[in-house]
Amino acid sequence: MIALPDKYCENMKILLKEDGFNSYMESFTEKPRPAFRINTLKTDLQTWKKICPFNTETVPWCEKGFITGTEARALLPKHPYYFAGLYYIQEPSAMLPASVLPIEKGDRVLDLCAAPGGKAVEIAAKLNGSGLLVANDISVSRAMALAKNLQMAGASNVMVTAEPPERLTPCFKEYFDKIILDVPCSGEGMFRREPEIIKNWIDKGPVYYSRIQKDILREAYHMLKPGGSLVYSTCTFS
Known part of the structure; x- marks a missing residue:
């Protein structure tokens, strides 16, 4: 344990009450199972199910995600x-933010804390060559x-930047239709997979990290078009 x-x-x-807390603690005795999400820029569900070399089950909240x-x-x-870019290795929970972001053809999308690229690859697949994705870290x-993973995925109409958010805001004020914000955090959701993160906590x-998150969110808000959509996520409970 x-x-x-x-x-x-x-x-x-x-947060979880007694029953939820006990179940949560029991989860630490289980080995994390690997998962991946297929890249629809390179394949589709029907084709993948025919060629998949792994025994899998579908992630309940992501039809393109599989646990093995x-x-x-x-x-x-x-x-x-993997090297052909047919799938991206990703935790099931990490598949959710990009899955719920309502991407439409031609959207201008910002992934503000994008590395290593799992969410950016999915956004690029949803855009399917239309619009623009700015992926920043x-x-x-x-x-x-991040750039390597996007290239391997066959993503186009993508610009990769390495800037603090406040440097981007003057260039992209009220520019983006959609923004995904997977902010830096204390990593509580990673304790089971990477116990060394506990020391950082x-x-x-x-x-x-909450101060950092507020600063990033403030900058993201200024880059979002009026009426646009922003998905905010962390792997942290508190």
Whole structure:
């Protein structure tokens, strides 16, 4: 069992109540199962089901997402289909934000905290060569990985930037029809998969990141067209 901070457990008990908290703690005894989402710029559901080399079940909230067994973990990032851009390895929960963003043909879309690119790849697939996707990450090294993943996916009409949000706002004031904002956070949703993140939670905690999130959200708001849609997400409970 992973040793979670006492303060975190207290917060989760309040948030989830006793039954929910007990179920949540039990989940830490389970091994995370790998998952992936197919890239409809390169394939479609019907074709994929015919050629899929893995035993899978569909992610309930994403028809293009699939969960597979732990035995496939090592093969997923090495299979030729991966390098051909047919699928993107992604946690099931991370598939939700881009799935619910109502992309329409010709939209101008901003993924403001885009690296490593899972959500940007899905947005590009929804745009299918129309409109414009600006995929940004403040880290240059992460933006390079983002660009690589978008290229591997066959995405077009995409601009990759590596800027702090406040540098983008003057260039794109009220410009975007849709914005997806998967902000930096203390990583509570990653504790099971990456227990080393717990130390970061102890050192900084949610309050540190909440200030950053508010600043990013403020800039995103100014880049959104009046009447546009913004999806805000984190992998954090508090």
